[in-house]
Amino acid sequence: MTAGICVVGAGFWATSMHLPAFAMIEDAEVRCVVAATEASARQAAERFGVPRWSTDLASSVAEADIDVVDVVAPPFLHAEAVELAAAAGKDAICIKPLGRTVAEARRMLDAVERAGTRLFYAENVPFIPAVREAKELVDDGRIGRVFRVKACEGIGEPHSDWFFDPARSGGGAVLDMAVHSIEFCRFFADSPVETVTAELGTFVWGDRTTAEDTAVLTLRFANGAIGQCEDSWSLTGAMDSRFEVVGTEGRIMIDNLHRQPLQVVSGAGDWTFPLPIPGLVADGHLDMLTHFLDARRTGTPSRSEGSLGLGVLRVVEAALTAAETGQRQTVAADQEGVPA
Incomplete structure (x- = not known):
């Protein structure tokens, strides 16, 4: 079954590693790119044939066709993105560092545990x-x-x-x-x-x-x-x-x-x-x-x-x-x- 992916971030790591990798995985389909500006989100989405782009993190991760939220944004956004994903019942992948602090990481894991979702740590x-x-x-x-x-x-x-x-x-x-x-x-x-x-x-x-x-x-x-x-x-x-x-x-x-x-x-x-x-x-x-x-x-x-x-x-x-x-x-x- 194909997993619908929302990629959060449109910078170097997203466009050089995660988006190209998802394009090569048969049962993965990136359906939305979220970035800080509409221009960067749109540019990344169009480059990789992604149908939607947005600057609205909360509404994007809550879309019905999204199964996994891939967080490839700066660390100050990691906890927010994972908590929003968990609240929406979506699994999450998060690049390193998991958070800026142990306390942030603990918040993320607690949110996932409460929601019954999963959090994968993208240490390559x-x-x-x-x-x-x-x-x-x-x-x-x-x-x-x-x-x-x-x-x-x-x-x-x-x-x-x-x-x-x-x-x-x-x-x-x-x-x-x-x-x-x-x-x-x-x-x-x-x-x-x-x-x-x-x-x-x-x-x-x-x-x-x-x-x-x-x-x-x-x-x-x-x-x-x-x-x-x-x-x-x-x-x-x-x-x-x-x-x-x-x-x-x-x-x-x-x-x-x-x-x-x-x-x-x-x-x-x-x-x-x-x-x-x-x-x-x-x-x-x-x-x-x-x-x-x-x-x-x-x-x-x-x-x-x-x-x-x-x-x-x-x-x-x-x-x-x-x-x-x-x-x-x-x-x-x-x-x-x-x-x-």
Whole structure:
């Protein structure tokens, strides 16, 4: 059965990733695009053959032919959009960060629970093909017990001015970039984050924002593994998207910017897997959105429920406190008493 989609947002991520991906999914049909201005909503809708466009979020998500609300707007709109979707009985997909704060994310999850709807957290990193293959190798014991994980995510400048306004974005490079790195590290450590330290600075964009443009986080997991996250808006002239997993019997390196050549070094030999595949597939968005719609249709758990996004925000808030106090912080536990 075809799912009717309302895409909330018409910026870079909507037009570069989500709208193209939905156009490739057989049982998905985008029926409305909502944006801040009629011009941007109409432009995105016409580009992707979407029949309706609007600036009215509430009425658009409540339309009878909408089943799923895909939130690809700035973070200050995430909670409102998900709450409106839940009130209308619609499932929601929300890009990272789930909210600007843990409190906002909790509001979203509470709204979904009351309504009996679902909230999927659109974190693409675990859906990247090279990351998935690396995880299979780790789970197969190819590099022994994982004890260190590292992620580097950096850009030179955010793609829109709203990122520099903490009221709209919620923060700086930690909330925008480190959420990816935290989830990568958690995914491979396969354990909750117990404590975190952080060093933050604003070195490049201090004339445009009070938020940090550079961050280095260290994570300690419940199983003893160590994680390191290097994230920035300050990487002049280049991007960075590299991951490393170190085990007792080998290591894995992934360079996401070269369509993910995957290098595995272990006692069984050394391999490199070049993956010359297009961006939508290489970055995991097509697989991620397909997976969400399949999970919704079958009623099965997804690999990235909204609760995962809440857990990442708990780590983010602990990291910000650690940077402010200069002391390692314990990550708050969830309602079941388990760290993020």
